[in-house]
Amino acid sequence: MTINARGLAIPDIKLITSKAHIDRRGTFRETWNQRDLERAGIHCSFVQDNHVVSNSAGTVRGLHFQSPPYAQGKLVRITRGRIFDVAVDLRADSATFGQWVGREIDSDGGEQLWIPPGFAHGYCTLEPQTEVIYKVDRYYNPSAEGGIRWDDPDLAIDWPDLCSRPVVSPKDRSLPTFADWQSMQAYGLDRRSTDDYDRSGKFEQNDRLAEQASV
Numbered sequence: 001m002t003i004n005a006r007g008l009a010i011p012d013i014k015l016i017t018s019k020a021h022i023d024r025r026g027t028f029r030e031t032w033n034q035r036d037l038e039r040a041g042i043h044c045s046f047v048q049d050n051h052v053v054s055n056s057a058g059t060v061r062g063l064h065f066q067s068p069p070y071a072q073g074k075l076v077r078i079t080r081g082r083i084f085d086v087a088v089d090l091r092a093d094s095a096t097f098g099q100w101v102g103r104e105i106d107s108d109g110g111e112q113l114w115i116p117p118g119f120a121h122g123y124c125t126l127e128p129q130t131e132v133i134y135k136v137d138r139y140y141n142p143s144a145e146g147g148i149r150w151d152d153p154d155l156a157i158d159w160p161d162l163c164s165r166p167v168v169s170p171k172d173r174s175l176p177t178f179a180d181w182q183s184m185q186a187y188g189l190d191r192r193s194t195d196d197y198d199r200s201g202k203f204e205q206n207d208r209l210a211e212q213a214s215v
Contacts, residue, residue, distance in 0.1 A: 003033045005040035005114065010101045013087050013119070014042060016075070016112035029110050031077060032135070042114055044073050044137040052132045054081075054125040060159075060166040062122015063088055063148045063175070070144035071117035072136040081130025082106040083123040084160050088148065088178075091118040092185075098178065100157050107131075122150050124163040147175040154178045 005014040016037070021028045032046075052061070063086065066072050076085060088100045104126070105111045115121050123132070150157070150168070155178050176184065 002030045003036040003040075005037060005042060008101045008103060010087070010089055010096045010099060012116050013101050014040065014114040015103065016114055018110060020110055031110075031112065032075070037114075042116075046075070046135040046137050047139055048136050050134050050136065052134075054130050054132075054167075055128060056167050057125055057128050057130075058162045058166050059125045059130075060122065060150050060163055060168050060172070062086065062150055062172065063120035063152075064122060065090060065120045065146050066138065066141055066144040067146055068117075070138050070141040072138045073117050074115045074121055074134045074136050075112055076105070076115065076121075076123075076132060076134040077110075077112040078105055078107045079131045079133055080107050081125060081127035083125050083130060083132060084163070085113050085123045086121070086157055086159075087113070087115045088120040088155060088157075089118070090120055094118070098155070100155055102157065102159075120148050124159055124166065126160065126162055146181075147172065148178050148181050149173075149175045152178045 003016060003018045005016050007014055018029045018031065018033075054061070082104060083106075084102055084104050086100055086102045089096045089098065091097060103111075103113060105113060106126075117138075148155070150159075150166075150172065
């Protein structure tokens with residue numbers, strides 16, 4: 001196998017590695033091999049690639065997801081810089097529901113993370129001008145997008161110190177807490193109907209913010 005995958009603390013989150021071939025010209029490595037990844041239990045057909053550049057270290061994007069039937073699997077890699085990458089299990093029937101896993105990945109190591117459907121995803125950049133490229137197996141659907149606050153007290157994600165004063169979009173600052181997201185699920189509300197669930201004003205939707213890119 002050219003590409004290898006191993007589970008992290010939440011086994012369905014896979015760390016993907018591949019051998020680098022280095023000579024005086026530079027480096028060559030495979031970043032996706034369907035046959036190898038299927039042997040590792042990853043079965044998907046990618047339909048879209050996204051490329052994100054974050055100008056500042058300490059930029060936080062997330063935690064984002066798309067609701068079923070538009071839930072996305074993501075294969076995340078870094079082409080410049082470093083990130084602390086996080087996935088939160090939102091699968092109600094999962095033994096690790098509400099738990100998170102984090103991993104630092106960078107452009108030099110060539111590591112990637114496979115995050116299957118059913119997880120919220122986010123990251124913090126650890127260097128300026130960090131570039132993230134990720135493949136998804138479902139098209140972006142604004143009517144299905146959702147999110148949870150990156151600094152949710154119940155999730156208690158152990159972000160790096162660099163993220164203590166993050167650069168965060170207004171859209172991400174307006175995301176619900178994990179507890180409120182669970183309540184929204186109980187009432188059958190999705191990300192687009194949070195106006196109806198606005199008990200304290202903190203879920204008020206701003207349609208202009210919906211046009212901002214989500215990761």
